[in-house]
Amino acid sequence: MDKKYTTLGEFIIQKQQDFDYSTGELSRLMNAIKLAAKRISNKVNKAGLVDVTGAYGSQNVQGEDQQKLDVLADEIFIQTLIDRDILCGIASEENDDYIAICDGNGSHNNKYVLLMDPLDGSSNIDVNVSVGTIFSIYRRVSAEGTPVTKEDFLQKGKLQVAAGYVIYGSSTMLVYTTGNGVNGFTLDPAIGTFYLSHPNMKITEGGAIYSINEGNYNQLEENVQKYIEYCRSDEDKKPYTARYIGSLVADVHRNILKGGIYMYPGTTKNPNGKLRLLYECNPLAFVIEQAGGKATDGKNNILDIEPTALHQRVPFYAGSKNMVDKLHEMLVL
Numbered sequence: 001m002d003k004k005y006t007t008l009g010e011f012i013i014q015k016q017q018d019f020d021y022s023t024g025e026l027s028r029l030m031n032a033i034k035l036a037a038k039r040i041s042n043k044v045n046k047a048g049l050v051d052v053t054g055a056y057g058s059q060n061v062q063g064e065d066q067q068k069l070d071v072l073a074d075e076i077f078i079q080t081l082i083d084r085d086i087l088c089g090i091a092s093e094e095n096d097d098y099i100a101i102c103d104g105n106g107s108h109n110n111k112y113v114l115l116m117d118p119l120d121g122s123s124n125i126d127v128n129v130s131v132g133t134i135f136s137i138y139r140r141v142s143a144e145g146t147p148v149t150k151e152d153f154l155q156k157g158k159l160q161v162a163a164g165y166v167i168y169g170s171s172t173m174l175v176y177t178t179g180n181g182v183n184g185f186t187l188d189p190a191i192g193t194f195y196l197s198h199p200n201m202k203i204t205e206g207g208a209i210y211s212i213n214e215g216n217y218n219q220l221e222e223n224v225q226k227y228i229e230y231c232r233s234d235e236d237k238k239p240y241t242a243r244y245i246g247s248l249v250a251d252v253h254r255n256i257l258k259g260g261i262y263m264y265p266g267t268t269k270n271p272n273g274k275l276r277l278l279y280e281c282n283p284l285a286f287v288i289e290q291a292g293g294k295a296t297d298g299k300n301n302i303l304d305i306e307p308t309a310l311h312q313r314v315p316f317y318a319g320s321k322n323m324v325d326k327l328h329e330m331l332v333l
């Protein structure tokens with residue numbers, strides 16, 4: 001069959017041989033994620049017609065007002081993965097604590113844990129703007145056969161086995177890495193199949209887009225303000241173009257395809273910024289690094305940070321290598 005017709009299902013099977021330890025479990029897990037993505041895509045595409053828009057009426061552990069689709073996407077993802085009997089634990093932005101999962105035999109023999117942001121950019125659901133899902137997969141560190149522990153989830157990003165995101169945009173795409181480059185698949189909604197549309201995605205070394213919520217400008221540290229002024233200045237083929245959707249997945253996806261830097265710094269109100277290390281920053285940093293870019297908290301590589309709490313937040317700067325390097329140079333001044 002012609003290469004352009006490779007489906008995600010076929011691709012997952014082809015790539016299974018990349019892992020010498022492969023037992024097919026990661027392939028089964030990726031297939032379960034594929035199914036969950038299609039189910040959420042179906043709901044997102046009907047927003048406005050069925051009752052999935054608006055507030056759910058409660059707050060999550062982060063103190064955010066949950067949207068109906070936050071809760072629905074969380075339930076769909078968790079149920080789809082539990083039904084496939086492939087994980088020993090799940091942690092989600094929407095839940096206070098992690099969930100330990102028994103396998104079909106009532107035991108705890110599965111070896112992977114998954115962390116996720118089931119619906120990213122939920123403030124954009126009601127206004128028909130792109131939203132996403134982000135996922136991160138680790139091998140457990142506790143003994144197989146025992147219930148998972150917090151340590152299975154609090155692992156450094158560099159230990160991720162696979163990570164990726166789904167973007168529900170003008171089309172639905174699933175983009176992921178297992179540490180051998182990044183590949184993107186576009187959903188043909190008529191037949192419900194993802195096709196390999198963006199093989200071996202690479203972010204350019206330089207870029208001309210900067211993405212930040214500039215409404216926070218007065219709350220940013222002086223060196224970050226200086227970098228924004230640098231982006232706006234006329235010298236050296238600038239000013240850069242400002243693009244900020246307010247859905248992290250969509251902002252990062254655009255910058256991977258076009259070249260750019262995404263920034264969510266600490267503010268005076270929230271010194272660690274807003275984004276969650278385990279559900280948002282680690283998986284996207286893994287994808288960005290695998291595409292040839294960089295991701296830092298302003299000091300350290302995101303993937304080297306030792307997590308201390310499930311819902312930990314960190315400042316996040318990610319994108320084209322030269323742009324992140326320039327920002328770093330200015331942050332240490």
Ligand code: AHG
Nearest residue numbers: 117119120121122123213246247248
């Ligand atoms: P989530 O919807 O999963 O809670 O994430 C929201 C995040 C992210 O998607 C986005 O980039 C950022 O919040 C936007 O925050 P601001 O509105 O503060 O710019």
Ligand code: MN
Nearest residue numbers: 064070093122
């Ligand atoms: Mn949220």
Ligand code: MN
Nearest residue numbers: 117120121280
């Ligand atoms: Mn998010």
Ligand code: MN
Nearest residue numbers: 093117119120
């Ligand atoms: Mn979310």
